[in-house]
Amino acid sequence: xxxxxxxxxxxxxxxxxxxEQVRADIPSWRGTGMSVMEVSHRGKDFDEIARKAEQDVRxxxxxxxxxxxxFLQGGATLQFAxxxxxxxxxxxxxxxxxxxxxxxxxxxxAARFCAMNVAADSAESSFTTIPPVDTWRVSSDAAYLxxxxxxxxGGVEFHFIxxxxxxxxxADMSSTILxxxxxxxxxxxxxxxxxxxxxxxGITLVIVRKDLVGRxxxxxxxxxxxxxxxxxxxxxxxxxxxxxxxxxxxxxHLKAEGGLxxxxxxxxxxxxxxxxxxxxxxxxxxxxxxxxRSWMNVPFVLADPALDAGFLAKADAAGLKNxxxxxxxxxxxxxxxNAMPEEGxxxxxxxxxxFERTNS
Amino acid sequence: xxxxxxxxxxxxxxxxxxxEQVRADIPSWRGTGMSVMEVSHRGKDFDEIARKAEQDVRxxxxxxxxxxxxFLQGGATLQFAxxxxxxxxxxxxxxxxxxxxxxxxxxxxAARFCAMNVAADSAESSFTTIPPVDTWRVSSDAAYLxxxxxxxxGGVEFHFIxxxxxxxxxADMSSTILxxxxxxxxxxxxxxxxxxxxxxxGITLVIVRKDLVGRxxxxxxxxxxxxxxxxxxxxxxxxxxxxxxxxxxxxxHLKAEGGLxxxxxxxxxxxxxxxxxxxxxxxxxxxxxxxxRSWMNVPFVLADPALDAGFLAKADAAGLKNxxxxxxxxxxxxxxxNAMPEEGxxxxxxxxxxFERTNS
Numbered sequence: 001x002x003x004x005x006x007x008x009x010x011x012x013x014x015x016x017x018x019x020e021q022v023r024a025d026i027p028s029w030r031g032t033g034m035s036v037m038e039v040s041h042r043g044k045d046f047d048e049i050a051r052k053a054e055q056d057v058r059x060x061x062x063x064x065x066x067x068x069x070x071f072l073q074g075g076a077t078l079q080f081a082x083x084x085x086x087x088x089x090x091x092x093x094x095x096x097x098x099x100x101x102x103x104x105x106x107x108x109x110a111a112r113f114c115a116m117n118v119a120a121d122s123a124e125s126s127f128t129t130i131p132p133v134d135t136w137r138v139s140s141d142a143a144y145l146x147x148x149x150x151x152x153x154g155g156v157e158f159h160f161i162x163x164x165x166x167x168x169x170x171a172d173m174s175s176t177i178l179x180x181x182x183x184x185x186x187x188x189x190x191x192x193x194x195x196x197x198x199x200x201x202g203i204t205l206v207i208v209r210k211d212l213v214g215r216x217x218x219x220x221x222x223x224x225x226x227x228x229x230x231x232x233x234x235x236x237x238x239x240x241x242x243x244x245x246x247x248x249x250x251x252x253h254l255k256a257e258g259g260l261x262x263x264x265x266x267x268x269x270x271x272x273x274x275x276x277x278x279x280x281x282x283x284x285x286x287x288x289x290x291x292x293r294s295w296m297n298v299p300f301v302l303a304d305p306a307l308d309a310g311f312l313a314k315a316d317a318a319g320l321k322n323x324x325x326x327x328x329x330x331x332x333x334x335x336x337x338n339a340m341p342e343e344g345x346x347x348x349x350x351x352x353x354x355f356e357r358t359n360s
Numbered sequence: 361x362x363x364x365x366x367x368x369x370x371x372x373x374x375x376x377x378x379x380e381q382v383r384a385d386i387p388s389w390r391g392t393g394m395s396v397m398e399v400s401h402r403g404k405d406f407d408e409i410a411r412k413a414e415q416d417v418r419x420x421x422x423x424x425x426x427x428x429x430x431f432l433q434g435g436a437t438l439q440f441a442x443x444x445x446x447x448x449x450x451x452x453x454x455x456x457x458x459x460x461x462x463x464x465x466x467x468x469x470a471a472r473f474c475a476m477n478v479a480a481d482s483a484e485s486s487f488t489t490i491p492p493v494d495t496w497r498v499s500s501d502a503a504y505l506x507x508x509x510x511x512x513x514g515g516v517e518f519h520f521i522x523x524x525x526x527x528x529x530x531a532d533m534s535s536t537i538l539x540x541x542x543x544x545x546x547x548x549x550x551x552x553x554x555x556x557x558x559x560x561x562g563i564t565l566v567i568v569r570k571d572l573v574g575r576x577x578x579x580x581x582x583x584x585x586x587x588x589x590x591x592x593x594x595x596x597x598x599x600x601x602x603x604x605x606x607x608x609x610x611x612x613h614l615k616a617e618g619g620l621x622x623x624x625x626x627x628x629x630x631x632x633x634x635x636x637x638x639x640x641x642x643x644x645x646x647x648x649x650x651x652x653r654s655w656m657n658v659p660f661v662l663a664d665p666a667l668d669a670g671f672l673a674k675a676d677a678a679g680l681k682n683x684x685x686x687x688x689x690x691x692x693x694x695x696x697x698n699a700m701p702e703e704g705x706x707x708x709x710x711x712x713x714x715f716e717r718t719n720s
Contacts, residue, residue: 004393011601013398016387023386027379033364033679037560037606038373040682073433073562074583077597081581109582195598200397202433202562202600221441222469223434224581237437238555240562240600241371246397319393322400 005344008322009152009297009335010175011195018249036245041238046245050233053248057205060251060260063184068213070206070226071234071244076102076174076193079204080109082224083170083189086216088114088143095119095142095167100127100151101328106172110146119145127154129289133162144168144188150176150294152196153326155286155333157294161186168212175296177205178254179338180264188212196296197337199247202240254338263338270336270345271295277349283356301331307359308332318351320344365704368682369512369657369695370535371555378609396605401598406605410593413608417565420611420620421537423544428573430566430586431594431604436462436534436553439564440469442584443530443549446576448474448503455479455502455527460487460511461688466532470506479505487514489649493522504528504548510536510654512556513686515646515693517654521546528572535656537565538614539698540624548572556656557697559607562600614698623698630696630705631655637709643716661691667719668692678711680704 006013029036030045039046054069063069072078083106088094094114096107098121110116119138120131138145145164150157152175161183162169168188177192184190189208195201208226216225228236254263275293278284278300286293286300302308308331315323325331336345366373389396390405399406414429423429432438443466448454454474456467458481470476479498480491498505505524510517512535521543522529528548537552544550549568555561568586576585588596614623635653638644638660646653646660662668668691675683685691696705 006394006398008394008398008400011398011400011598014395019387019395023383026383026386027376032681034366034368034681035374035379038366038368038371040368040371041561043682073435073438073600075433075597078433078581078583081583085581112579112582193598200600200602201401201598202603219472221438221445221584222472223438223441224584237435238371238553238561240433240560240603242560242602243562243600321392321394322403 004319004321005340005347006321007334007336007340007344007348009196009326009333010193011201012335012337013339014199014246015250015253015339018246018253021249022246037242039241041235041241046241049245049248050239053244053251056248056251056255060178060254061182061184061207063207066210067184068208068210068226068230070208070229071239071247072204072206072229073202073240075201075204076172076191077105078224079172079191079206080106081113082226083144083146083191084110084113085220085224086226087168087170087189087212090217091115092143093117093139093141095138095145097131097136097145097147097162098123099130099148099156100154101326102151102153102172102174103146103148106146106148114143117142122156126287127151127156128287130156130158130292138164138167142167144170146170146172148172150296152297152335153299153329155288155294155297155299156292157296159292168209175337176294178260178263179267179296181260194243194247196335197339199250200243203243203247205247266342267295267336267338270340270342271298273349274298274334274336274345277352281356283360284352296337297333297335299325299329299331299333301325305330310359311355314355315351318347320348320351364679364681365700365707366681367694367696367700367704367708369556369686369693370553371561372695372697373699374559374606375610375613375699378606378613381609382606397602399601401595401601406601409605409608410599413604413611416608416611416615420614421542421544421567423567426570427544427567428570428586428590430568430589431599431607432564432566432589433562433600435561435564436532436551437465438584439532439551439566440466441473442586443504443506443551444470444473445580445584446586447528447530447549447572450577451475452503453477453499453501455498455505457481457491457496457505457507457522458483459490459508459516460514461686462511462513462532462534463506463508466506466508474503477502482516486647487511487516488647490516490518490652498524498527502527504530506530506532508532510656512657512695513659513689515648515654515657515659516652517656519652528569535697536654538620538623539627539656541620554603554607556695557699559610560603563603563607565607626702627655627696627698630700630702631658633709634658634694634696634705637712641716643720644712656697657693657695659685659689659691659693661685665690670719671715674715675711678707680708680711
């Protein structure tokens with residue numbers, strides 16, 4: 001099979017070395033005669049990889065002991081409910097920043113449980129900007145402020161961390177986590193669905209300041225409280241063991257590759273060359289304010305949308321897969337997470353130049 | 361590597377043919393150059409296997425169009441909350457039958473949301489029996505009656521379906537589903553964590569009568585309503601795609617092996633020969649009322665518990681893995697789900713006879 005490059009927004013490409021390890025471990029993992037899918041989460045072998053996964057992600061992100069690291073189910077979408085149920089009381093005010101489709105969904109769910117204050121909103125610019133921080137209308141008594149550091153669909157990314165003083169800062173980092181170092185100590189809670197930079201869909205990483213754990217509303221289902229998982233090492237019930245194992249392989253792989261400083265350098269370079277090519281061309285364009293363009297998801301459109309189908313078909317034939325933009329914005333989107341090698345971006349650029357040449 | 365037999369209670373052994381397929385599909389599934397973990401759940405390829413999985417499990421269990429078939433996250437344990445939140449109103453009476461550790465946990469969670477009536481309880485017999493149905497104290501106005509057809513830890517199984525008239529019958533079938541044909545039309549709702557007879561941990565099967573969908577309490581988190589998943593084909597948010605794919609392979613495998621009638625014949629035979637050997641010996645014993653012994657989980661103890669450690673070590677060395685009983689009951693437990701071949705049970709019997717001979 002010839003080499004392909006998978007630009008899927010998620011579930012997304014995994015590191016080749018990780019997939020090879022997964023393959024090698026079936027059907028006999030560690031010489032046990034069993035695959036990792038077939039053993040108890042309570043056993044010594046699994047517990048060891050679960051603990052190592054936590055340790056490695058703590059090391060990668062520099063997470064202090066003031067934070068619990070949890071491995072949950074339900075995706076980032078379940079966090080849209082768990083965050084308000086755990087960090088606010090009924091009817092309490094919460095601040096949210098709306099910068100695209102995912103923050104909008106987070107707001108819709110939290111508004112069912114809280115007094116919602118949308119402190120800032122870039123809907124007017126069709127979610128191509130981040131409202132200047134000095135225009136945010138924050139509450140004096142918010143339980144927390146929630147934002148979405150990277151909007152997977154619009155390709156809008158915060159290249160700074162908002163300052164919220166004593167108000168806990170909560171971030172949905174699903175599509176940006178592990179792409180570069182972050183200062184975890186600035187956050188009350190970080191959550192991320194796995195299926196972009198962590199591993200297969202079906203596991204969710206939550207990093208929560210320990211003093212925020214144990215405050216869930218009394219009528220919260222047990223499995224929707226952070227407390228239950230913090231107390232049990234994320235084994236309140238049977239965890240998604242295979243996804244946890246693959247996430248652990250990804251963490252170990254990132255460490256071996258030089259950690260998040262190394263990832264950041266590559267990711268910045270991959271994004272920069274793609275944006276530069278788009279900006280230099282009048283055939284392609286990207287609508288996002290250059291100050292807040294995503295390193296991870298690069299949406300772009302053709303000047304002539306009639307060429308979209310041809311672009312996608314030819315790209316696919318050239319081994320450049322899953323470049324179709326989200327149905328809500330159209331055009332193309334290149335998701336270039338950690339596991340997308342720089343050669344993939346180079347191959348895409350080469351293809352784009354050639355497609356422009358033959359279609360202008 | 362020499363052949364081993366894995367008696368884990370769950371996550372549990374998977375069919376060898378399924379594991380071989382999983383291995384063959386990494387790193388290129390269907391010739392796409394991508395593994396199934398790396399593609400969008402919204403894509404045509406994944407949607408096809410998701411729909412086929414549903415179709416196959418409908419066929420295996422004879423599920424009519426009156427029922428929705430959902431693939432969720434959170435395990436059976438999350439259903440302990442979802443069932444009351446979706447099928448009862450606040451403070452409404454619900455009936456539960458307590459026959460072991462798992463029904464006990466289901467009761468504890470539901471009691472937080474409902475007026476709990478424990479209609480029958482076998483705690484007095486240390487959960488080795490099922491209280492006769494004519495002694496059950498059912499409510500006249502229960503929202504539903506919940507029971508646990510197979511108790512994984514105690515090894516107690518219902519070999520009949522309780523008659524509840526117009527009261528919807530709800531069953532946690534985690535450790536018995538697909539082990540034999542069942543009459544789904546007798547149930548309001550059936551749920552099952554995957555990690556025994558379905559696939560890897562991280563996906564949960566829910567079969568729910570359509571007229572019971574859409575009644576969730578108003579303050580239920582969206583991802584805890586059956587309605588959201590019934591309307592979206594279980595794609596309200598990113599599903600655990602890999603686990604869904606493996607479950608689909610298991611369903612197809614069961615069909616190819618002759619379906620649930622064939623499974624039932626083998627499972628009954630495997631269990632019968634194990635119980636017969638235990639009963640014939642004074643060295644081993646099983647405490648469960650013969651009328652309600654599990655086909656899936658066979659707990660047994662040695663007359664002399666001082667021999668337990670030696671039994672487990674020698675069994676392990678002989679390739680008979682994970683036979684240790686649950687910490688709450690001690691002794692041994694042989695979990696003999698669909699994927700445990702009859703040769704595995706035969707090998708265990710041979711070992712038990714030999715161990716008895718050398719240790720009596």
